[in-house]
Amino acid sequence: MPRPGKNSYSDQKPPYSYISLTAMAIQSSTEKMLPLSDIYKFIMDRFPYYRENTQRWQNSLRHNLSFNDCFIKIPRRPDQPGKGSFWALHPDCGDMFENGSFLRRRKRFKVHRAEHLASKSHQMIHYFHHQHGQTKLGLTSSESAAVAGIGRLPHFQPYSLNGGQSTGFKHPFAIENIIGRDYKGVMSGGLPLASMMHHLGYPVPSQLSNMVSSMWPHVGMMDSMASMTVPQEYGHFGMPMKTICHAPSQTIPAVPVPIKPTASLPPVSAIPSLTVNPSSMCAPTATVAASILEQSASTHPDNKGSMLHSVLVHS
């Protein structure tokens, strides 16, 4: 049996990749985004293994943040002093660990930019950042579609494009992904996740249920994240009601987007023109949308585009 607090167990390397650790950290934050230093802190607080060799793993983690499209940078505004940007999860990254393994995803999440936003994108960014009232932009239909798509960013598609059996979002770290589902996923070596974790000295389901211990403080967090799969927790765009409602009305907080709900939203093509209603298009949504737009525009200045097209690339 694992002994909480016993170093021989807790010092073991956790069975999580940097991507999953980082996603955990981001998800644990109330605003669903964290600066780099807080990601470090989260990991070090919970996993003693990472209190050593900090230079090594932190370099790796930074590499992961930059390299993987599932992480997006959200710039600080002037009234948010501090170092570096915030990091959040890409709204479309989906259930990256649906196979049950937190060591290796089935596919890498890649944002594919088939086309790019036109010069209007910067206007849109400006708009997203500062617009408060009901507004209608004079955009072409394709541009409207693009922005409408962004407007619904906080929703998440299942981690596959084979449409059809949309079973609803399962958060990467939802409790059911950690301890539920009968461990449909299998860890390396053919060991079921539970067996593997137990082998490593980590709690397994029967232990997790009543073990919000010092050794696994993040379990409580995971537990709370499980509630994110409850549809009624979300308002429009999949924004958790708490997040929506606590946002100050005047100053737009750089609040992130929640990681994904299962709301059934109309297809992008069904939205004829951009009409942004602040009651449904809240600041956090706008912030992330603008960040993605900004990055898309900056990395592809030669755009003549229309649609922001995020797809999963099988490469």
Add this chain to the structure above:
DNA sequence: ATGTGTTTATTTATCA
């Protein structure tokens, strides 16, 4: 000086 972020290259580990 240090922290943050990007990129390239190489090696290691996992999974189908």
Add this chain to the structure above:
DNA sequence: TGATAAATAAACACAT
């Protein structure tokens, strides 16, 4: 066992 995701190392730019 091959493909590829992840880990590691390192060089570099930039901002504070």
